[in-house]
Amino acid sequence: MKLSELTSVLTAALIDGEETEVMGLTSDSRRVKPGDLFICLPGHTVDGHDYAAEAVKRGAAALVVNHRMDLPVTQVIVRDCKFALAALADAFYGQPSHTMTMIGVTGTNGKTTTTTLISKILNDFGLPTGLIGTIGMTYGGHTYPMSCTTPDALELQHSLSEMSRSGTQMCVMEVSSHALEQGRVKGTHFRTAVFTNLTQDHLDYHQSLQEYRSAKGLFFSRLGNAFDKDPKRRKYAVLNVDDEASRVFSKLTAAEIITYGIHHDADVRASRIQIGAQGTSFHVETFCGSADIKLKLIGNFNVYNTLAAITAALIEGVPLSFIQQSLETVSGVEGRVESVDEGQPYSVIVDYAHTPDGLENVLKTVKEIAAHRILTVFGCGGDRDRSKRPVMGRIAAQWSDMVFITSDNPRSEDPEQILKDIEKGLIEDNVPAERYLLIEDRREAIKKAIEMASPGDVVLIAGKGHETYQLIGGKVLDFDDRIVAKEAIRGRQ
Ligand SMILES: CC(=O)N[C@H]1[C@@H](OP(=O)(O)OP(=O)(O)OC[C@H]2O[C@@H](n3ccc(=O)[nH]c3=O)[C@H](O)[C@@H]2O)O[C@H](CO)[C@@H](O)[C@@H]1O[C@H](C)C(=O)N[C@@H](C)C(=O)N[C@H](CCC(=O)O)C(=O)O
Numbered sequence: 001m002k003l004s005e006l007t008s009v010l011t012a013a014l015i016d017g018e019e020t021e022v023m024g025l026t027s028d029s030r031r032v033k034p035g036d037l038f039i040c041l042p043g044h045t046v047d048g049h050d051y052a053a054e055a056v057k058r059g060a061a062a063l064v065v066n067h068r069m070d071l072p073v074t075q076v077i078v079r080d081c082k083f084a085l086a087a088l089a090d091a092f093y094g095q096p097s098h099t100m101t102m103i104g105v106t107g108t109n110g111k112t113t114t115t116t117l118i119s120k121i122l123n124d125f126g127l128p129t130g131l132i133g134t135i136g137m138t139y140g141g142h143t144y145p146m147s148c149t150t151p152d153a154l155e156l157q158h159s160l161s162e163m164s165r166s167g168t169q170m171c172v173m174e175v176s177s178h179a180l181e182q183g184r185v186k187g188t189h190f191r192t193a194v195f196t197n198l199t200q201d202h203l204d205y206h207q208s209l210q211e212y213r214s215a216k217g218l219f220f221s222r223l224g225n226a227f228d229k230d231p232k233r234r235k236y237a238v239l240n241v242d243d244e245a246s247r248v249f250s251k252l253t254a255a256e257i258i259t260y261g262i263h264h265d266a267d268v269r270a271s272r273i274q275i276g277a278q279g280t281s282f283h284v285e286t287f288c289g290s291a292d293i294k295l296k297l298i299g300n301f302n303v304y305n306t307l308a309a310i311t312a313a314l315i316e317g318v319p320l321s322f323i324q325q326s327l328e329t330v331s332g333v334e335g336r337v338e339s340v341d342e343g344q345p346y347s348v349i350v351d352y353a354h355t356p357d358g359l360e361n362v363l364k365t366v367k368e369i370a371a372h373r374i375l376t377v378f379g380c381g382g383d384r385d386r387s388k389r390p391v392m393g394r395i396a397a398q399w400s401d402m403v404f405i406t407s408d409n410p411r412s413e414d415p416e417q418i419l420k421d422i423e424k425g426l427i428e429d430n431v432p433a434e435r436y437l438l439i440e441d442r443r444e445a446i447k448k449a450i451e452m453a454s455p456g457d458v459v460l461i462a463g464k465g466h467e468t469y470q471l472i473g474g475k476v477l478d479f480d481d482r483i484v485a486k487e488a489i490r491g492r493q
């Protein structure tokens with residue numbers, strides 16, 4: 001593609017240098033191939049401008065910069081390189097989000113679950129639907145790994161173009177607060193933006209809960225308009241009425257607002273909720289009739305995730321009776337309240353709860369189904385929100401009979417210190433020392449919990465869900481809670 005053709009999407013750009021052919025786009029100097037356009041991004045750790053010379057050495061055909069650099073290549077000078085990246089990626093890959101119907105889901109918890117439910121319903125309905133999120137990217141029956149829950153604009157637009165080329169008509173994706181703040185989804189045209197909930201997380205990155213909420217709010221303020229001559233271009237904001245952040249988001253958006261919830265009046269509202277060890281049932285009243293929903297998923301929080309999915313599917317014109325049937329056949333979401341069953345007389349559940357609210361919700365659910373004691377194994381990620389550690393410690397102790405505090409991706413931090421940060425919450429709450437153990441090695445912690453389980457007990461292993469690794473120092477070690485738990489159960493038998 002000619003540079004001038006590509007940069008025509010940038011209104012206020014100054015081109016300094018000769019016309020050139022652009023073979024590819026990249027914002028990482030280590031990945032530059034001859035003929036690439038290198039976009040210099042100011043990051044949180046380093047500034048991409050400092051790597052422009054390396055990019056040129058590797059054969060970059062031109063640079064996108066926010067100030068002219070003393071380098072012998074054509075330069076596109078823009079005010080905002082991140083905006084330019086999003087606009088150029090969208091144009092270079094042929095505006096793939098315009099060729100598919102895009103549904104995005106944001107919120108602290110429930111994004112993976114809700115996106116999985118929406119894509120299941122739409123695929124069952126015969127609409128080929130792709131999925132992008134924490135577990136990876138799925139379309140056409142294959143799953144591909146992704147770098148982040150929400151990939152950066154380049155990886156995203158490239159992935160969307162592949163998806164679209166394969167005949168995928170719709171795409172459901174998780175939209176993280178990091179992505180919104182960094183403009184990773186700028187240039188992606190969503191029809192529907194879904195909000196699950198907002199509770200504490202990522203306070204390492206966003207300075208306060210207000211800033212975190214503002215980042216989420218960007219999804220709704222950027223969404224677009226409810227009124228368009230073409231019904232396909234109308235925008236919808238699907239909001240959880242029981243979460244107070246929805247009131248803020250409803251004021252930010254020009255899209256049509258459709259609400260769901262349990263405790264307040266909503267367009268899609270659940271009642272008569274029954275939660276059991278085998279599944280959940282509830283009645284739903286919607287703007288398209290009512291139905292009784294039966295799920296194999298357990299937990300009150302999954303009622304919310306399901307209501308969000310029902311609302312998004314109704315917007316796409318899927319009949320409620322069809323949605324009801326499709327939901328009945330959802331077997332579960334990988335690593336979310338997933339049972340590890342080796343025929344043992346106690347239950348073992350692996351879950352991805354890694355926030356205070358997530359942990360409290362899953363523990364409340366376990367409490368409802370546990371015949372006897374609850375033994376919880378969990379930790380907190382290194383290089384992530386430190387303030388959530390004692391809070392999660394307190395919650396774990398409040399809802400469990402025995403707590404095993406252990407490692408969950410310590411990354412560059414000292415694992416022992418993370419365990420101590422969690423323990424502070426238990427000490428402040430005067431939790432007796434015999435009710436918890438600090439075991440740095442996660443394998444040992446899981447083994448110990450399983451050894452201590454009696455018939456009727458539930459061992460909850462939280463935080464890593466579907467993850468198949470443990471990040472320690474700079475190392476990525478193989479680790480899967482489900483496999484380790486199975487080995488421990490078999491070892492005990
Ligand atoms: C905090 C955060 O989000 N960081 C992301 C950010 O990194 P950064 O700003 O530090 O980038 P940087 O290292 O300063 O580099 C700046 C620029 O220089 C370039 N560079 C850098 C070095 C070099 O040698 N050459 C070079 O060209 C880089 O490619 C980049 O373009 O931009 C990078 C490129 O897009 C991301 O990979 C990186 O995500 C890191 C890996 C990460 O861990 N992110 C997590 C926190 C995250 O995004 N999580 C959310 C999920 C959260 C949730 O909802 O639970 C997600 O969406 O996954």
Ligand SMILES: Nc1ncnc2c1ncn2[C@@H]1O[C@H](COP(=O)(O)OP(=O)(O)OP(=O)(O)O)[C@@H](O)[C@H]1O
Nearest residue numbers: 108109110111112113134301336352353358361362
């Ligand atoms: N609606 C919800 N409200 C509160 N907690 C939830 C909700 N849905 C799921 N959870 C809990 O949070 C955990 C993570 O769920 P899920 O993976 O769906 O969330 P996510 O938002 O995608 O997380 P991430 O930010 O890591 O991508 C689950 O294992 C469960 O314990």
Ligand SMILES: N[C@H](CCC[C@H](N)C(=O)O)C(=O)O
Nearest residue numbers: 354380381384408409463464
């Ligand atoms: N998307 C979340 C996942 C956390 C999962 C947990 N296992 C951890 O590593 O902290 C994050 O990046 O903060």
Ligand SMILES: [Mg+2]
Nearest residue numbers: 111112134174
């Ligand atoms: Mg997720």
